[in-house]
Amino acid sequence: MSEINHADIQILVLLMTPLNPPEPSILLETTASLEAKKIRFELNRIKLPIGLEKTFGIIHHPGAALAVPITSDGQIVLLRQYRFAISRRILEFPAGTLEENENPLSSIQRELGEEAGYQADTWDPLGIMTPCPGYSNELIHMFLARDLVELKEKPSGDDDEDIEILHMTKSELDQCISSGNELLDGKSLTAWYRAQQLLKI
Numbered sequence: 001m002s003e004i005n006h007a008d009i010q011i012l013v014l015l016m017t018p019l020n021p022p023e024p025s026i027l028l029e030t031t032a033s034l035e036a037k038k039i040r041f042e043l044n045r046i047k048l049p050i051g052l053e054k055t056f057g058i059i060h061h062p063g064a065a066l067a068v069p070i071t072s073d074g075q076i077v078l079l080r081q082y083r084f085a086i087s088r089r090i091l092e093f094p095a096g097t098l099e100e101n102e103n104p105l106s107s108i109q110r111e112l113g114e115e116a117g118y119q120a121d122t123w124d125p126l127g128i129m130t131p132c133p134g135y136s137n138e139l140i141h142m143f144l145a146r147d148l149v150e151l152k153e154k155p156s157g158d159d160d161e162d163i164e165i166l167h168m169t170k171s172e173l174d175q176c177i178s179s180g181n182e183l184l185d186g187k188s189l190t191a192w193y194r195a196q197q198l199l200k201i
Contacts, residue, residue, distance in 0.1 A: 061138035
């Protein structure tokens, strides 16, 4: 990998912020609601900014955080994780849902240890992405994690996690993406693109 210019990192972070201000719809009525773990599904009748009134389903999500972990010798740490909703194992970066009132950076520092067994001494923000804005308000905070230290004892994570920890070179990961031999989720693809921009690789 090429040497990292920290001035370039600061410029990139500035270019990613701020986001445009939101244009909130007007909530007229909630007709149904269902709580499930950390998320809530609602049927809401709303008035859109264009004036149209209609009922929409929305998933309220507390947000999440993700890390692109890269070791000192350029190995990229990924997970092959089982996802029950699609009945498949996919490649993705360590990530997790925010706990109540949890800071995104604190969240992903915890998740990196629980899921991948690493801690990182250097963290750089990679911006925010919206994985499914058509029906959810989830925001995912992305970070680059470097100067990794492998933990002697991996903390316990969620009991339903089915994870295999992988190490890949840049070319191996790019080949996985371009070949389509393995699925990656949208947040991981976005984060990898942002990380390459920052690192200029």
